[in-house]
Amino acid sequence: MSTRSSAALLLAAALAATLPACHRQTADEQRAHAVQLRSQGDFRGALIVLKNALDADPASTETRYLLARTYLDLGDSTTAEKEARQALDRGYARGPALAALAAALVMEGQHKKALDETAGGADDPALAAARGDAWLALGSNAEARAAYEHALEKRHEDAAALVGLGRLAMVEGHADVAQGYADRVLARDPRDVDALMFKADLARAGEHPEAALALYDRVLAASPQHRTAHVEKAYLAIGLHQPQLAQAELDIAAQGAPGSLLVGYTQALLDYSTGRPEAARDVLYRVLKAVPDHMPSVLLAGAVNLKLGSYYQAEQYFRRYLERNPANVHARKMLAQALIGSGHAAEARAVLEPALGSSQADAQVLGLAADADMQTRRFGKAAELFARASELDAASASLRTGLGLSRLGDGATDAAVHDLETATRLDKTSLDAAEALVQANLKLGRREEALAAAQALERAQPGKALPYALEGQVLAIQGKAGAAGAAFTHALQIDPAYYRASAGLAQLAVDAGRPAQARQILLDFLGRNKTSVDAMAGLAALAEQAHEPAQVTHWLEQAAAVDARAIGPGVDLCAQYLRTQQPEKALELARRLQVSHPEDPDLLDLLGKAQLARGDLPAALESYKQLAQALPRSAPALMQVASLRLLLKNTTQAEDDLKSVLAIQPDFPSAQLELAELYVRKGSHDLALMMAERMQRAHPQGAAGFQLQGDILMAKRQPAAALAAFEHASTLHATNELAIKIDNAVRLAGRAADADGRLAKWLAAHPDDVRVLAYRAQVWMAAGDFKRAAAQLEDVVRRQPGNPVALNNLATCYQALGDARALTTAEAALRGAPKRPDVMDTVGWILVAKGDTARALPLLREARTLAPTARDIRYHLAVALAASGDKAAARAELDGLLAGDTRFAEAEEARKLMARLKSDG
Structure with missing residues (x-):
């Protein structure tokens, strides 16, 4: 050791000896320090100190309570709720702890839960005020007033209760009274943040946004870490179309608690309002995972999914919201939009019915109801509603467009065109109205009028590409390819990224028999617009037409790579992988996409298909169960679940699923057939026959119900009656399956010669019907005519070289004939x-x-394991065991075999083998 190092150590030791011992704060001192920091508005500092205090004294209920209050100050309701519950469970004073819990639940929007969990609690003014907030949010004004007044009786001039009464006055339309309550609190404490926040709300309600912003700044001056003030400023900035200010405020608000419910909700609202619905959806997914019942987030999630075209998910969110808020007409309108988007217009109409019959039946409600009627082809009803809506909003070009389209559907063509022309006059710049007029004229064969409408839009909107694309469409229909090409080219000159025009040019080339030119047009467009998913999809479509699957895959992979999380291109690529027998790639892609789209129906369907392609039935079942949950009114989705349960031999649950399918869609043939088959297996033949009769009544000209009746009668061992049903089905729709069933019924009825004649007649008319040829071979095998059967099966195998059933039967014939080719x-x-x-x-x-x-x-x-009830396989196994010397195992196998139903072909041989084994000892 050097002299310098020794001196340093000696100096350190000397200093340590002369310094007093460092004072370590006790938990009580840390809590006192935290209270002081909270009073100064330093909530984050208080949080750090309280966490240290909890480390020093983990059992402290006081620390837990202070943590709950501090998290509330920071706007982190989820963690505040957790800490309040910890304080309660560990024995902290019930009044304050329940008040903190109620405040956290109210902040999360769980108002009823706040009241239920604090009912009969301690008589505490803070708790009374928090319960008043919950009552007020639920619209129970009298209960809210009583709670606030009770708080004031317990604690005169309680700020929370006074602010609560102010909010109540605001709800009841008494803005001056509300202002008075806020001023009353601020007269005593000008820095009271709750009163300042309430005054800001009053300013916003009075449409004074600048005053509200100034009040939020006063809150932040008094309490710089007041997250809710930052959030409310952001919320206000969103309404003022100031996204930069909103994002800046949210960034500050998120610094202390990035998982805050209010921050998350407002960030999602900002993302949605600035055209980023995917980002909004991701944020809301996290928010609702933490707080599933935050109703503002539920409503926003519905709006976001509606924007993204995820109609089924949107529907679920809107329904959840309306369960809590049935009188909210806005949510009702959006639910109707989602239902119309998913093709459930009749249900959309039912959803809108309460609003249609009330004073709130505004033009938008009427227009949505009309859209629903349009989708169900009730054009006259739609026209009536659009007319009423147009009376309420005479200046709306979109409503007049809807009226024109509904009248067009109702056959009132002149009136329809007149309404569409009126719509274009109401708004000369309306692209939707003009396009509707062009398409209507084309539908009516009025090509010159369609061209005139497109050219009128060109004059009104000379800087837009759509009018020229419409002109190109009309000219192409008129057979004027050169002029159409010029119009599409002009559209692209206006907007080089306008894919519709490029697609129009490509279609002209395809129509002229020049697919290579069409491909080059789209490649040129893609060269200018390198991330155009539409162009890549167009190139994939051209490759599909040219029967080039590798190129289809290539372009779909390119489209999916533009945005790895985008659902549309990803779903298309998954489907292509499945079409080209690449289930592993499909599964990998589907799983990756599911991380960001956990409930997308198309993706769940493809995931299930990929799992099926790999033979993973349990995984496919789980995917289709999720699909059925995402589409609760979809009979096909639930049918997939039932089918998979049948494959997995889970017949009890499959039966329940099939009944549910028929409850959703009573006329669902495959569900009726499967359920009837289950009834037959259970021996419930009468129930199965009722199902067949129901199908016959619903579809008297359909063969399925009569074929099902025949199957059931065959199961009841009534071949003559079954034959009549099969023959009637065959007169409606003759198939080889029915030909085989008729033959079987005739033979069981003891008319083998008649059966042979019928089968020969069918094959004379259908000489290439391999299925019936193979069946006839089986008939000959059953009769012991292995030579004729072998010749027939050799013909089948020549036609279908890899047919395993035909090969297996041929091997059996060869073995019976002593032909050495049996084994190979x-x-x-x-x-x-x-x-x-x-x-x-x-x-x-x-x-x-x-x-x-x-x-x-x-x-x-292995064969016995896979088919445990197949008695011939068990007999063959017993013979093999005996031949191998394992006579005990052979006897055990025969014991089980001969204890049950002995009606099988080799029963007598099995009894003889058992006798030999017993005699051998």
Whole structure:
């Protein structure tokens, strides 16, 4: 050690000896310090000190309570609620702790929960004021007033109660009285932030935004870390169309608690109002995961999903909101929009009905109801509603456009065109009205009038690309390709990023038989607009027409790469991967997209399809269960769940699902068929017949109900009656499946010669029907005519070389005939269907006959596991076990086999084998 180092150590030791011991603050002192910091508005500092105090004294209920109040000061209601509950559970004074809990729940919008969980609590003024806030939010003004007045009785001039009474006066339309309450609080304490915040609310309600901003600044001067003031400033800035100010305020508000509910909600509102709905959706997903019942966030989530075209998700959010706020007409309108968007116009009409019959039936409500009627093709009703809406808002070009389109659908063509022309006069710049007029004229064959409408829009909007694209469309229909191309080109000169014009030029090239030119047009557009997903999709469509699947995949991959989180291109690419037998890629992409789109129906459907393609039935079931939850009124989605449960042999739940499908859509054929089949399996033949009769009444000209009746009668061992049903079904729609069922019924009725004639007649008319050819071979096999059956099956295999069923039956024939080709044929069948128990059994049985039990046993054991009720497989396994020397296992297998139903082809051989094994001891 150097001399300098030794001296330094000695000096440090000497100083340590002369300095007094450092004073470590106790938990009580830390709490006192935190209270002082809170009084100075330093909430973040107080939070740090309180956390240290909790480390020093983890059992302190006082620290927990102070933490709850500090989190409330910071606007972090979620953590405040948690700390308030901790304080309560650990025995802190119930009045203050319940007041903090109630305040946190009110901040989260959980007003009823705040009242329920604090009912019968301590007689505390802060609690009474917080409960008053909850009553007020629920619209229970009398209860709110009583709570505030009770708080004032307990604590004269209680600021929270006075502000509460001010808010109540504001709700009841007494702005002057409300102002008086705020001034009363501020006279005693000019820095009271709650009163200042309330005065800012009054200024906003009076449409004095600048005054409100000044008041928020006063709040922040008194309490610089008052997050709610920053949030409210941001909220106000959003309304004033000042996004930069709003974002700056939110950034400050988020510094201390990025997970704050109010900050998150307001950030989502800013994202939504500035055209970033995807970002808004991501923020709201986090907010609602933490606080599922924050109704403002629920309503905004509905609006965001509506903007994104995610109609089913939007519907769920609006329904949740309306459960709590059934009188909110705005939410009702948006729910109707979502239902119309998802194709459920009749239900949209029902949702709007309460508003239509009230004084709140404004032009927008009438217009939405008319849109719903348009979608259900009730054009006359729609025209009536649009006319009423137009009377209320005579200057609305969009309503007049709707009126014109509804009259067009109702056949009143002259009136329709007149209304559309009126709409274009009401707003000469309305692109929607002009396009509707152009398309209406084209639909009516009035091409010159359509052209005139497009050119009129050009004169009104010379700087817009759409009018020239419309002109190009009309000219193309008129067969004037050169002029149409010039119009599309002019549109692109105005707006080089206007894909519709480029697509029009490409279509002209396709129509002229020049697909290469069409492709080059879109490539040129993409060169100028490198992230155009539309152009990439257009190139994929051209590749599809040219039967170039690799190019389709390439362009869809390019489109999906533009925005890795975008749902539309991603869904298209997933579908392409599945079409081109790339399930692993489809699954990987679907899982990646699901992170940011957890409830998207199209994505859930593709995820399920990808899992099915991989053979992962349990995972596919989970995906389709999520799909059914996302689309609760979708019979096809629930049918997928039922079908997968049937595949997984979960028949009890499958039956419930099938009944639910039919409750949603009573006339759903596949659900009726599956449910009837389940009834047959259970022996409930009468219920199954009722299902068949219902199908017959609904579709008397459809074959399905009669075919189902035949199937049920066959299960009841009534082949003659079944034959009549099958024959009637065949007169409605003859198929090879019915031909086979008719043959089977005729044979069971004891008319084999008649059956042979019918089958020969069918094959004479359908000589290439491989399914019936293979069936006839099975008939001959059952009759023991293996030679004829083998010749027939050889013909089938020539037509379908990889058909595992035909190969398996052919191998059986060869074995019966002593043909050496039996094993190689059976092994070919096994390669094509490696998990089919009947094919495994055939290979194993041939190997047993050859004495190769070592190879036979694993196959027969697996076949028995896959088909435990197949008695012929169990017999073959017993024979193989006996031949291998394992007589005990063979006897055990035969014991189980012969204890049940012994009506199987090799029952007598099984009994003989058992007798031999017993005699051998």
